[in-house]
Amino acid sequence: MNGPFRVGLLLTERCDIACAHCWLGLGSNGVDMSLDEARGYIDQASSIPTVEWISFTGGEPFLLPGLLNELVGYASAKGLRTECVTNCSWAETPEKTKETLKTLKESGLDVVNISADDFHQEFVPFENARNCFEVAKSLGLKTVIMSAAQAGGTLRLAKIINRLGPDEIGTLGEGEPTEGLSAIAVETGFLPVGRGAQLPRDRWLIGESKTEGPCRLVLRDIGIDPEGELLACCSAASLLARGRLGSVVETGIQQRLDDAGEQxxxxxxxxxxxxxxxxxxxxxxxxxxxxxxxxxxxxxxxxxxxxxxx
Ligand code: SF4
Ligand code: SF4
Known part of the structure; x- marks a missing residue:
């Protein structure tokens, strides 16, 4: 198994919206990661030669703008590439969006990962996602658009791409080269686990994604939650005891991964x-x-x- 390429830091369990499909089941309450804790995890990540990326996620990491900016700078200074995942609730105007993203860009941010779909847009106007996309583009930041689809949904990826700028956005999974593109869009069916398990079965998007084949992400696209627990991936397995690999506060990330790799x-x-x-x-x-x-x-x-x- 190849080593990890990305470490996702769940800076907060808090979110300012409560999407119906959220498999983490997040809302207004929850624990935040502290600056010192996050710096320690970045130090550990930077000592693993295969790690290239730190992804700042949550919850909604933009609820902690000072912490986020500090950590983007810290990780960038260590030669790591950085990404922020967001629901764009804060991107209400182009001016405000520019102020926020410009600061992050100056601290070394590489990628903004924008969530856009029926579930997020129940709470956040699509205009916010557009502000984020347009401003990121104008600042030279790369964007990833992540979309959780449902059967019979109205805001599917083709529509999102069409509304944002079809010539600039490549879709992942079509096997087409993405070089030269400043934006990539990815759509998967929402996971009917966590809060998403309460959505009716006729909304599950069945038959559009592979279920067979090896997982290229397990123990490679890892996460750390605000309590310092290492997660085997950044998807549904991390909700379960088997996908939770123990605290990295005293036993480091590398040792936890070595132990898990033996299982x-x-x-x-x-x-x-x-x-x-x-x-x-x-x-x-x-x-x-x-x-x-x-x-x-x-x-x-x-x-x-x-x-x-x-
Ligand atoms: S899916 Fe993301 S934006 Fe929606 S409630 Fe969960 S953490 Fe918040
Ligand atoms: S839940 Fe995690 S380990 Fe399981 S297939 Fe998805 S990414 Fe891989």
Whole structure:
């Protein structure tokens, strides 16, 4: 298994909106990461040769603008590339958006990751996402547009791209070169886990994403939550005990990853994928799942998994 390439720091569990599909189930309450804690994790990440990126996420990391700016600068000074994930609730006007993003750009920010879809736009005007996209572009920041789709939804990726500027945005997964593009857009069905599990099944977007095949992200696109717990990935597995790898406060990230890498669970996920484990458990995975991560969540929460791994 290759080493981690990105460490996502969940700067806060707080969010100023409460999307219906939020698999983390976040809202107005929750814990924040402190400046010293986050710096310590960045120090650890920068000593792992394969780590290229620090992603600042949450919750909504722009609820902590001073902390975010400080940490972008800290990570950049260590030679790491930086990304901020946002719901754009703060980007109410082009002027305010410019003030915020210019400061971050000057601190070394590389990428703004914008969430835009039916769920986010229930709370945040689409104009905010447009402000963020346009201002980021004008400042020379790269953008990623992340969209969680639902069956029968109105704001699908093609519409978002059309509203933002079709010539500048490449979609990931079509196999087309993305060089020269300042923006990339990615759409996946919302995960029916966490709060998303309460959405009706006829809204699940089934059949548009692969469920088979190895996971290229496990133990590579890792996260650290505000309590200092290492997460095996930045998706649904991190909600479950099996995807939570222990505190990195006293035992470091590298040691936690080395220990996890010895577990057959993670070897199978990275070499064969959750569908292989589903076969062992007799779960019929070819239908009824939104994505590989949805299947993975079902497999990892199955109480029979320990037996299947022997
Ligand atoms: S999906 Fe993102 S923006 Fe929506 S409630 Fe969850 S953390 Fe907040
Ligand atoms: S397949 Fe599993 S381990 Fe891989 S990213 Fe999705 S939830 Fe995480």
């Amino acid at each position: 057959s669970l993670f070897k199978i996920l990275s070499e064969q994928g959750p569908s292989s484990l589903a076969d062992s458990l007799g779960i019929s995975w070819r239908e009824g799942f939104v994505s590989r991560c949805h299947l993975c969540h079902e497999v990892l929460k199955d109480p029979r998994l320990d037996e299947a791994l022997v």
